[in-house]
Amino acid sequence: MKEEDFLVFNDWFFRYVGSFYSDDCFIRKNIKLKEEHSLRVCVNSSLIAISEDLDEEDHYLAKTIGLLHDIGRFEQIRKYRTFNDSESEDHALLGVKILKVEGVLSGLPHEEQEIIFTAIKNHNVHILPEDLVQRTLFHSKIIRDADKLDIYKVLTDHYTIREFSPNPALYHGLPDTLEYDRDLLVDIFNNRVASVNKVKTCNDMNLTRLAWLFDLNFVETVSLVRKRDYINKLIATLPHNSEIDELHAYLNRYMDSILSISEETYCEC
Numbered sequence: 001m002k003e004e005d006f007l008v009f010n011d012w013f014f015r016y017v018g019s020f021y022s023d024d025c026f027i028r029k030n031i032k033l034k035e036e037h038s039l040r041v042c043v044n045s046s047l048i049a050i051s052e053d054l055d056e057e058d059h060y061l062a063k064t065i066g067l068l069h070d071i072g073r074f075e076q077i078r079k080y081r082t083f084n085d086s087e088s089e090d091h092a093l094l095g096v097k098i099l100k101v102e103g104v105l106s107g108l109p110h111e112e113q114e115i116i117f118t119a120i121k122n123h124n125v126h127i128l129p130e131d132l133v134q135r136t137l138f139h140s141k142i143i144r145d146a147d148k149l150d151i152y153k154v155l156t157d158h159y160t161i162r163e164f165s166p167n168p169a170l171y172h173g174l175p176d177t178l179e180y181d182r183d184l185l186v187d188i189f190n191n192r193v194a195s196v197n198k199v200k201t202c203n204d205m206n207l208t209r210l211a212w213l214f215d216l217n218f219v220e221t222v223s224l225v226r227k228r229d230y231i232n233k234l235i236a237t238l239p240h241n242s243e244i245d246e247l248h249a250y251l252n253r254y255m256d257s258i259l260s261i262s263e264e265t266y267c268e269c
Contacts, residue, residue: 001060001112009064012104013038013071020074027078030169034073037150042066044146044224051220058139061112065119065143068104071095077169084172085124092124119143126193141217148212149221152230155209159237176202178239185247187211191254206237213251222258231255 020031045066049059072095073083080088096117099105105113119140122128124147128140158170180203187194194211198204210231216222225231235248 001057001064001108003056003060005108006060006064006067008107009067009104012102013067016071016102017074020078022078026081026169029167030077030083031074033154033167033169034070034077037154038067038070040150040153041069041143041146044149045142047224048142048145048218048220051218052142058135061115062139062142062146065116065123065139066146068095068099068116069120069123069143069147071098071120081169082172083169087172090124092121096121115139123147126195144215145217145221148216149224149228149230152209152212152225152234153228155206156230156233156237159233171202171205174199174202174205178203180204180207180238182243184208184211185243188214188247189250203238206234210234210247210251213254219258222255226255226259 017031017035020027022028022031042063043066045062046059049062054062070091072091072093075094075098076085076088076091077083082088083091085091099117099120105116108116115136116139118132118136120143122132122140123143128137128144132140155170158167179201181198181200184194184198184204184207188207188211191214192211193215194208196205196208199208213222213225213231216225231251232248235244235251238244
């Protein structure tokens with residue numbers, strides 16, 4: 001893929017998203033939310049691609065996947081007024097369907113089309129399929145990391161404004177209470193990605209987001225999580241007690257271990 005291909009997709013993205021602008025305040029807010037999210041995920045994908053020294057073709061492929069990964073969200077929020085896939089439909093599969101119907105990628109080689117479709121389809125699954133070919137797996141990992149990075153931003157930014165500008169779509173109607181499921185803490189202390197099936201409160205959701213640390217694929221992603229202070233900001237949304245303090249320290253030690261190993265490898269080189 002070349003830069004000119006990406007620019008074509010970029011132009012299509014803005015035209016497509018613009019067709020969803022609405023006088024409905026709830027729809028307008030969330031269309032804008034996902035538009036800005038998609039643009040930032042595109043940037044995050046580029047940062048990871050640069051850190052991995054990808055060639056031009058794979059760099060623009062990663063940026064395109066980042067830009068288009070949530071294209072199903074716009075139809076989802078307009079049709080169902082929710083971002084909860086379980087109450088509507090899988091937004092990733094919806095996005096692939098839209099791209100195919102619109103013929104957006106028809107000018108690309110078949111292999112690149114399939115990489116984009118597969119990466120988008122799998123960007124929100126709990127665990128990646130084991131049968132992906134190497135190039136597709138690599139791009140699937142990039143988009144999953146880039147997406148998580150910006151969801152951290154969306155959630156932590158929202159906590160600074162939620163008192164005067166709440167957005168129920170971000171928490172799927174979950175109760176914002178002090179309770180949280182301690183089984184989620186067990187998952188985290190065992191370096192496991194926590195299951196969303198256990199999520200009953202906003203605190204539970206934030207704990208599952210913290211557990212994403214164990215599903216990050218690139219050192220650059222962990223480095224950006226640390227630089228942007230996302231873990232500390234998410235921890236601040238949880239109850240203040242010794243259990244959460246222990247969790248906080250554990251996650252910081254985990255990031256330290258990943259980043260220190262990377263520094264040692266760099267020095268050896």
